[in-house]
Amino acid sequence: VILIKFCDRLHNMRTLDSLPEHRRLRMALETRDIYAPLAHRFGLGKMKVDLENLAFKYIDPKMYDYLLKKVRLSRNERIAYLNKMIVPIQSDLEKQGFSVEVQGRAKHLFSIYNKMRFKNKQFDDIHDLYGIRVIVETEKISDCFAVYGYITQKYPPIPQHFKDYISIPKHNGYQSLHSAIIGPKGHVVELQIRTRRMHEFAELGVAAHWRYKEKITKDDAAVDSFLKWARELIKDADTASASAFMEGFKLNLYHDEIYVFTPKGDMKSLPAGATPIDFAYAIHTEIGNGCIGAKVNGKIVRLNAELRSGDRVEVITSKNQMPKPDWLKIVVTHRAKLKIRAAINEERRKEIEKGRNIFDKMLTGTKRLFTENDAIRAIRKQGIKTPADLFSALANQQISSEEVMESITRPHGKSAGPKENAPAQVKPPKKGFAAIAREEQARTTSHKDEVTIAGMNNIAYSYAKCCNPVPGDDIIGFVTTEGTVKIHRKNCVNVTNENSVKSERIVSVAWNRKLNTEFLAGIRIVGEDKVGMTNQITGVISKFDTNIRTITLHAKDGIFVCNLMIFVKNTSKLAALMDKLKKVQGVFTVERLSA
Structure with a gap:
């Protein structure tokens, strides 16, 4: 059905001139924002390019015409330049025993436009309009790497442009070697190397699945990946409004991908910019909801840390953790945003229900002498706008039922302020x-x-x-x-x-060997923010007969950080103490402070 919808949309875009201008623009924007990136997600490379260029033609016709003329003017020059590389590359590779097809390729108009827009360049400043694709007529993946080696012996590669999508395919199943080489006259030339089957999948995506159906192996996994992604997206749709769903849907279509690993070595594909929270929700909703921190490559990182391809991520959870509204500013995946909103809404619902019960008991004690209108007046006196706000405040002990009752019974009096029940926080001293x-x-x-x-x-x-x-x-x-x-x-x-x-x-x-002086040393302890953690830490220190000079505490997002300055005689005593502290339940890391 999706493939038929793509074909229908492509036909519509090719016949768009028959529609009024406002409808043309609306359909072009929809094609650019939804259909083209979705085609990319399903591996339909040629379909994506056609849809993007057609949408570009109607969204910004002046720029489209300008670039079209520029590209046409340089077409003959570009073909001549690429032929100077294609012919010797084809000949050299065939001499080495490879059966290959070497193609020249050009950036399509929408891609050129995006490069000009995002890098603030003029057309004449873009030097990588040239591209070569080598299709290896073999099923041996090692031949792709061998071909790359032969080509780069003659044309110097640009190392930072090398990307191996063969060993680690893109989420849509796309496989190819990407690089950039320095061609004649110093021009940058994009290079792609892939097998014939990889090329078919790059151009036709899931549609190529049926072409190779009789000898499918890994290709089934690629199609299953597409369908799993689509099912996840649709499944999450019931928990969000239509606008929120579409916003997240578009967000996930556009991101580049990174590949990170669980401690067991399982690979997870995430959008670029993803955080440990995104990773946690990609594993399971409960792990995401309980995430209080993460170890990336063995080191504790903040929840807003940006993951990179190749990272090994271990999620740290706590049954006492709940998603925070601030998490919505951190995460980038559609799934994480939906799950966080759902958890926050559910927690809010429970708070309101708890507060409603408190309020009902309060009215029962007065034999229901007061009406809902009396309660609303009391709410206003407290600076709370809705009954839901009141019930939530009662549940969180921000105000008490006695204060609400006092406001109801003293309609002209000055209402009492919210009860300050929040636990006192230990603030670090002004001196570091x-x-x-x-x-x-x-x-x-x-x-x-x-x-x-x-x-x-x-x-x-x-x-x-x-x-x-x-x-x-x-x-x-x-x-x-x-x-x-x-x-x-x-x-x-x-x-x-x-x-x-x-x-x-x-x-x-x-x-000097004989020292009996105590020296000041600093320790930083990172662990789970839970009741009694400070007592456990100070208990361990007191058993070591060690004096604490100062202690500062800080907790955020379920992570507890304790900085200690203590007196010790030597590093042996310090190391022994740190080893004991590492064994305290809930402690993640114990490190020595430099300052």
Whole structure:
């Protein structure tokens, strides 16, 4: 049915002149925004190009005519240029034993227009209008890579333009090697290499499925992928309004793709710009709803982190997590947006139901002496506009039933303000860790024997506030302009930065063996935001007989971050403490702070 609809739309666009102008424009916009990208999604490359060019002709006729003339004027020159490459490439590859068809190809008008628009270029500034496609008459994928190797021996490739869609096909099943090479006279030439079957699927998409039906192997998987995507889209349609559905539908059609992996190695295709939340919802709705964080390639990342192709993503969940309205600004997939809205609406419905029950009990206590109108007046006194707002506020304890009752019984009085039941948040001190370190450790210690400085006696030194070295750390000294020495950890960024530190000002230093002094060290703990987490952490520290200088807490989107400054005697004690903290249930990472 979809294929027939595409053919019908293509016929309509070819006969569009018979319609009034306003209908032509409406149909052209619909074709550009829906039909052309949908054709691309189903792998119908030729159909997509035809639909885009026809839509462009009616949306911006002046620009269309301008580009058409420009392309026609340069056509003979372009053909002559490409033939200078096609003939020797064909000959060289046949000498190597490959059976190939080498085609010249040109950017189509709508593609040129988009490049001019998005890169703010004039037609004459676009230098990659040339393209060559090599179709290898074989089913051996390795031949495509071998052909690429032979071609790039003669024509230098541009490495950043290489894309391997054979090993990792696009979501619509498209397979090909893409690159760009430097041709004669320094022109950039786009290069595509694919087998004959890959070419058929690139041009005809799902329609090519039936051409090879008698010997289908992987092609069934490609068609199944298209149909699965369509079913998912339609299934999600019941949870959204028509406008929201179409908005998300168009959004998902346009995005480029990235390929990321689960911890087990399963590949997921997502739109470019996708976040860990998008990935979580791609796995399962419950995993998305409970997502509180993610590890990307083994490192904790924020929920708004942008994923990249090849990332290995592990979703961290909590049964106490609920989707937040802010997530809608983060996610890019249609599915994630629909599921988040559905979860938020369901939570809102439960809140309203809970608040309604509280309100009904309140009225029962007054023997129903007050009407709905009395309640509405009370709502207005609280600055709440609708009954739903009131019920939600009651459920969340933003106001109490006593305050509502007081407003009802004192129609001319001043209503009480909302009850402040929100838990107090621990705010970080105005002074950062560097300032705390400076207070505790920026002391001149020439009269102590904590550190030995090579070749220097009785020189004043202090510990750098940027890295807080502790006995056991590999350390190095840096002679300041005041003639004192700053002691840094060897891996401190301020030491490894060659632009900021000159080698002649670096001196060798070492810890003295017998030290009984406590040093300030910083630790950052990241974990699940749940009740009792702080008590568990401080409990572990107290068992180590370690004093805490300061502790700052921050929680957002279900992730708990605790920064500690503690006193320790050496790195062994510090490492042992960090190992214990890593074993606390709900802790994801424990790292040493540099500053």
